[in-house]
Amino acid sequence: MDEVELLRRRMQAQFGRARTRAAAAAGTSGGVQAQDAGAARLGLRARGVADPGEPGRALAAGETVVLALMRGTLHLVPAEDARWMLGLFAARNLAAGARRRRELGLTEEVCARAGELLPALLDVPRGRAELVRLLNNQGLGIDPTGQAPAHLMGWATAHGLLCRGADVTPRDPGYLPLPQGRPAPEGPAAELAGRYLAAFGPAEAADFAAWSGLPVREARRAVAAAGPEEVAPGLFAAPGAGPLPAGPPVVRLLGAFDNYVIGYRNRDALLAPEFARRINAGGGIVKPALVADGRVLGSWRREKGALVVEPFRALPAAVRDELDGEAAAVAAFLQVDAALRVERPGTS
Structure with a gap:
């Protein structure tokens, strides 16, 4: 893959x-x-x-x-x-x-x-x-x-x-008070592993260990018990999971600390190492991220009257087109009147 x-x-x-x-x-x-x-x-x-x-x-x-x-x-x-x-x-x-x-x-x-x-x-x-x-x-x-x-x-x-x-x-x-909730599943670690793979897959057992904090050996057992599909050597996904349908790039403006950005042991594929500190500068802070088709392309922030995107490099035209709609959706969800502003790479 x-x-x-x-x-x-x-x-x-x-x-x-x-x-x-x-x-x-x-x-x-x-x-x-x-x-x-x-x-x-x-x-x-x-x-x-x-x-x-x-x-x-x-x-x-x-x-x-x-x-x-x-x-x-x-x-x-x-x-x-x-x-x-x-x-x-x-x-x-x-x-x-x-x-x-x-x-x-x-x-x-x-x-x-x-x-x-x-x-x-x-x-x-x-x-x-x-x-x-x-x-x-x-x-x-x-x-x-x-x-x-x-x-x-x-x-x-x-x-x-x-x-x-x-x-x-x-x-x-x-x-x-803590709710009583439903009875615990027979294998709670396997249940959690299955949910992880459905939301983060394809992923390795080591990714599940890093995200959950469970020991690697326990995480491997949980992934195996979840009954995933091995879609490539060492890479697992929920049964029946498929690729993103063809079409324009899927663009998301993610909040700080988002699951996707921190959900894998090795993040080099989604966040190029040369830009990693622009999202995770240390001290436990993970900045809001612009993601397109799974790759982090920049950070963003709210200012008065604006959603300001700071791309690492010039954005492809197709991403820029989809970003307009995503920014409008975020502003509507936040219930603010904020226009999109994309800064030139290297200006901040």
């Missing part, structure tokens, strides 16, 4: 879906990166959610929730999948955060006492600051100004006590 076909097939898997609801888009994607709420909304839009109000309504209705899952990062997932997905990652995430919790004064005793008190405090969705204040009223002594509140919520999430839902005030996510 040559690189062009590989990327077009991945583009079809990731972005070739019909219009859908937020929970369905998150579920078929294996979860949508959600450490930035605005970026998560754009992630859903790129995967078939056309109604700008749908992401917020799904959170408010409890159809979707946000949890620390793959690689310990926040993901938006269907509420019905939250508990079994958490079961795959909770122990790993707890172990990874143990040292930092101790440094923040979140001793085992403090966390255990918080775990006893939190269920009664979640009779209504409450913000993090309010929960910490109520816990401190019971003498827990949690520093409300630093990282301790976030790490305590992470501990409580990993123990199945709560999850994040809709904001209770602007930029203050509400916490609510």
Whole structure:
């Protein structure tokens, strides 16, 4: 399989879906990166959610929730999948955060006492600051100004006590009890591997390991158990997956931290190494990206009255033609009056 076909097939898997609801888009994607709420909304839009109000309504209705899952990062997932997905990652995430919790004064005793008190405090969705204040009223002594509140919520999430839902005030996510959801699948790692391959394939087992954070050996077993189609040596896709139909290039303006950009062990095919730091400059920041037929061609940003695209090189005419419609769709989804502005390569 040559690189062009590989990327077009991945583009079809990731972005070739019909219009859908937020929970369905998150579920078929294996979860949508959600450490930035605005970026998560754009992630859903790129995967078939056309109604700008749908992401917020799904959170408010409890159809979707946000949890620390793959690689310990926040993901938006269907509420019905939250508990079994958490079961795959909770122990790993707890172990990874143990040292930092101790440094923040979140001793085992403090966390255990918080775990006893939190269920009664979640009779209504409450913000993090309010929960910490109520816990401190019971003498827990949690520093409300630093990282301790976030790490305590992470501990409580990993123990199945709560999850994040809709904001209770602007930029203050509400916490609510973890939904019961549906029964765990017989092989949860294989279930997740199947969803990954359906959304990211063709991909290697090592790609699934890098995206999920599971050990490579466990990831290989999960991929094998998912029953994929081997479309090239070592490359797997969901059964029946096919290449992108012929036609104009498929162009997407992706939000920050998008699944597609960070979903593979080796990203050289989708993002040329000489431009990699223009998207991922380090420090955990992954910028919004312009993607055409699976290849990252530049970054973009919002300015007052404009969506500004910074291409790495001059854009092909066919990509430029499709970019106009994509920018208009993004502006409509964001409910802003913003014109497209494409900067000349090398001007920033």
